[in-house]
Amino acid sequence: MSCEQGFFKSLHGKGLRLTPQRKEILSALHELDQLATAEEIFQYTQRKSPHLDISTVYRTLELLKKFQIVTCLQGNDGQYRYELVHTHAPHVHLVCRLCGRVLEAAIDSLEPFVSCMQGQYGFQVDVNSLSVGGLCRECCARMR
Amino acid sequence: MSCEQGFFKSLHGKGLRLTPQRKEILSALHELDQLATAEEIFQYTQRKSPHLDISTVYRTLELLKKFQIVTCLQGNDGQYRYELVHTHAPHVHLVCRLCGRVLEAAIDSLEPFVSCMQGQYGFQVDVNSLSVGGLCRECCARMR
DNA sequence: TTCTCTGCAAAGACTTTGCAGTAGG
DNA sequence: CCTACTGCAAAGTCTTTGCAGAGAA
Numbered sequence: 001m002s003c004e005q006g007f008f009k010s011l012h013g014k015g016l017r018l019t020p021q022r023k024e025i026l027s028a029l030h031e032l033d034q035l036a037t038a039e040e041i042f043q044y045t046q047r048k049s050p051h052l053d054i055s056t057v058y059r060t061l062e063l064l065k066k067f068q069i070v071t072c073l074q075g076n077d078g079q080y081r082y083e084l085v086h087t088h089a090p091h092v093h094l095v096c097r098l099c100g101r102v103l104e105a106a107i108d109s110l111e112p113f114v115s116c117m118q119g120q121y122g123f124q125v126d127v128n129s130l131s132v133g134g135l136c137r138e139c140c141a142r143m144r
Numbered sequence: 145m146s147c148e149q150g151f152f153k154s155l156h157g158k159g160l161r162l163t164p165q166r167k168e169i170l171s172a173l174h175e176l177d178q179l180a181t182a183e184e185i186f187q188y189t190q191r192k193s194p195h196l197d198i199s200t201v202y203r204t205l206e207l208l209k210k211f212q213i214v215t216c217l218q219g220n221d222g223q224y225r226y227e228l229v230h231t232h233a234p235h236v237h238l239v240c241r242l243c244g245r246v247l248e249a250a251i252d253s254l255e256p257f258v259s260c261m262q263g264q265y266g267f268q269v270d271v272n273s274l275s276v277g278g279l280c281r282e283c284c285a286r287m288r
Numbered sequence: 289t290t291c292t293c294t295g296c297a298a299a300g301a302c303t304t305t306g307c308a309g310t311a312g313g
Numbered sequence: 314c315c316t317a318c319t320g321c322a323a324a325g326t327c328t329t330t331g332c333a334g335a336g337a338a
């Protein structure tokens with residue numbers, strides 16, 4: 001698991017440690033392989049490590065975020081959701097404001113925007129953690 | 145205040161009422177004239193209406209959101225922030241992930257993306273409530 | 289008069305923190 | 314062996330809800 005190696009290096013560089021709990025959480029993120037809340041990740045770890053605490057999940061996610069191994073976004077409901085950065089192709093999330101469903105979308109068409117923000121405002125967009133609200137096809141249809 | 149009239153009509157159409165508290169909150173949004181948290185809006189109302197309760201602020205913002213009079217986004221810190229939809233030109237918010245500062249940016253360059261999401265996924269992007277994470281010019285510079 | 293709205297207080301949902309014992313490097 | 318990490322419990326933060334009295338239409 002190359003991700004774990006990278007994580008270990010990042011940790012080691014700062015005098016931090018690779019514990020079984022951290023491995024377990026990283027592994028849960030891999031296996032879930034989609035946006036997941038801290039609670040969902042926690043539930044997942046419980047099968048194998050029933051003593052792992054949810055506060056450890058939060059602390060580890062915080063760490064993974066710092067090292068840019070996971071990104072995090074907030075859904076409809078205000079909860080944070082996490083996913084590994086490099087397992088899928090880069091994408092943005094489309095979050096429906098009615099049904100809350102989340103789609104992944106390609107980022108090619110975003111290029112002009114990203115360049116423009118860089119050029120005009122010196123702002124470097126985190127494409128990986130972009131979350132876009134709106135109406136999904138189904139909810140659009142339902143509204144007429 | 146045309147906004148208030150629109151609000152009144154929306155309310156009246158559903159058998160709801162325009163109360164002094166709701167006026168006060170709408171007025172606070174106008175005068176703050178920028179993204180503000182429920183708490184900030186609440187604080188602002190306290191000068192003139194010290195008995196207005198924060199739960200009323202939350203309930204009113206919910207209502208204003210339903211009528212699309214305000215939009216709401218979540219900043220760096222997980223708090224919701226609100227602003228009136230039609231007082232500024234349409235814009236997106238650039239939220240710096242380090243310093244938390246929020247810039248307003250023009251939306252022209254976003255057009256290809258919006259069309260593409262519509263075409264490919266049938267997803268109708270809420271441009272007005274788009275919040276984009278990244279690094280601002282200053283924080284970018286500070287990182288080297 | 290009617291029924292929505294408000295203030296108050298309390299509960300709720302999610303996340304963070306303090307601490308003392310545990311264990312990675 | 315040192316000090317970061319964990320589980321536990323408790324506290325925090327922001328937001329929502331229940332209720333009885335107040336007040337807009």
